[in-house]
Amino acid sequence: MTHVRWRIAVLCLCGNTLSWLDRSALGVALPYMKTELGLDPVQAGYAFGAFVFLYLPAILLSGALADRFGALRLGALAIGLWSVTIALMGAVQGAVAIILLRMLLGLFESGGTPSWIKATMTWFPRSERARGVAMFDSGARFGATLALPVMAALIGVVGWRLAFVGIALLGLLWLPFWLRTYRDDPASHPAASREEVDFIRSGQSREASDEAQVGWWELLGSPTTWALVVLTFFAACQAWFNLAWVPTYLVEVRHFTLLRVGSLGAIPGIAGIAAGFMSGILADLLLKRGFSTTFVRKGCIVSGLALSSCIALTPLATDLAMAMTLLAIANFGLSFGSVALYTLPLDLAPVPGRASSLGGIQIVGTLSGGLSFPLLVGYLLHWSEGSFVLPLALAGATSLLAACVCLFILGPISPIRLKRHESAPLLHRAPAA
Template sequence: MTHIRWRIVLLLFIAGFINYLDRSALSVAAPAVAQELHLAPARMGLVFSTFFLGYAAFNFIGGWAADRWGGKRVFSGAILMWSLLCGATGFATGFGSLLAIRTLFGMAEGPLAATINKLVNNWFPHRESATAFGFANCGLPLGGAVAGPVVALLTQAYGWRIAFAGVACFGLIWLAFWQVMATDKPYQHPRVSGDERLLIESDRSVSENPADVQRLAFYLKQPAIIAAMISYFGYSYILFFFLTWFPSFLTMDRHLSLKSMSLATVLPWLLGFIGYGLSGVLSDLVFRRTGNAFLARKWVLIVCLGLAGVCVALAGTVTTTANALLLMAIAVFALYLSGSTYWALIQDTVPNAKLGSVGGCVHSIANCAGIIGPAVTGFLVQQSHTFFSAFVLAGGIALASVIAVAILLRPRAAARHKSNEASIAG
């Protein structure tokens, strides 16, 4: 039997790889960019943060658009625009132009996660959804791993401006394959078998009856969605701290060369790739063992995000580069091991008709960490001339979000959700 749904996941995996290759390019090239454009750490922090200003705004807008016009169409427009804007980064002439390009670049990348969640929900039965989302998104950290050596080598050989033009081409090539091979829903695809379509449509997480669909505000007030927002904020704070400032930490604080830094960052990203690939499998495995979706998501979040927070805080206290790298590698692995759980919580709670909007809203709130974190880190580094407080703050925010999950995802809420599942099945 041909499983077209897994081919869709493969395409999404490649898109995620390209997304983080493009997104990480500035972090890797930052020392060269800052030197040529005369940008101090505080200004560089603002450049990193302004990406997330546009990104967070279009997390919700992209999710809402996917509900209205379909995930495939929105995703196609997003990758076209972010690829062009990635290339346009090479034309920046100073702080102002770089700030404007990065804001637009963030807006273009904003729809990514919500549209992937929407497409996975369209194409997969509930019992496979977290696994599929994990596989689709494990391309993200792999792109981050490859970005280090690729962008560093291009920058050293041809300069950072040419490096941005080079990595921008990958997205445009991917888009041609996506247009030919993908559809928004299974019934639109000419090669989906009747058995595969029946498997997908017969196993939904919540009722898809239009009469049962509530207004957006109803879902945003659910404890599971609030827990997803808060914990995803903690996740995002660590992720974007690592994505934006960890390469600079290795060059500024640990005095690694651009080449050594680019190679050193590969290990955490590779472990993140493995972690994200396993995250959905772990979440769905615990779900199948317990028979309780909320309980499974809760404990995966608490254990994995908690471990990531502890390791990041400790990474700021160690004296050797090797120990800092090891702790950050463990942190990134644990972080990404929880990666599918936030979106699984949303799929466990929200019908498909509102999935893009709710997912986009959750992602938008979470990515406020990207607006705040890099700017705060730049300020702390410039004032203290050390990264110690930035590491401790990132770990502390993640641990605080773990406490929120423990409080919000109570057994009573899980039991109520389980009874809802039973009534839907009946």
């Protein structure tokens, strides 16, 4: 049997890595842009939040576009446009230009995640989906982690302006590989054997032909959908804090040099990468051994988020080693839980063709956290004259709130039952064992 599906997974991993590298770049460059451009914490907070301003409404449409037109075209268009946008960041002269370009970056990156979800749903049977999701989702950690050494190295060599151009070129180099390798139908891929195509289809429990019977607006009518959004909102707050403000914390509070930002600053991200793969492998193993989907998904989410709350203790660290250890443990827990969290649309979608639509709705929770939390931190830093004590405490508290929502509000992890189709058995599969 061929293994083309894993090539697809690698491409999705690379695409997601580039997405998060580009959106993370401002956080790394900010300490070195502030002096030249005269940015204060509130302006920086608006710049971080601006990414989400257009991303938030566009992600719903992007999920539907991925279902309708496929991941091939949407993924290629998205990464081409956002690469051009990030290159233009090197020409900014003030806060207004940064905010406008961050808005455009968010608009164009909105096509990325639904494309990777659609590709995973298309190319992987249920028994391997957690690992497929773990691969592309780990791109968030790869991108955010690589942003520190890559941007630090580029800034050190060519300055922060050309550093943005350099990372934009990486996205343009990815495009021909995606266009040459990916297919929206596994059966049409010249390198995929019949055995592999049959394996993929036999492991997909519901027929994609049912997807036209379910509109995304019907998903919005389910309490499960809204519980998923609230859970994701609270879980995302710490992730956005790490993306936007941790590099500034390391430079301004822990007095990191550019060299340390690019080396020691990557340690929490490396811990997160390892946790993401461990979570996916463990979930697949437990499912194969007969544990219920509810037990596996909720167990990973709750334990990971509870562990990540230790970020609140970072201000108490008396030395650099202790501070970096706490940040690494927190990022490990956050990543461990996020793989299961972003697998939920594949488990909850009433038909497989609507997994990316549900994923798009879930991302609304992620982006709501991205719109509000970095901006809130900006104001807190302004009011406290640069103290990170309260922002770090809030980052830990939101993770605990997310764990509580998962444990006590989100119901069993099984396909959403839509009222108008309750008499149509084709729309439902038996709850996963």
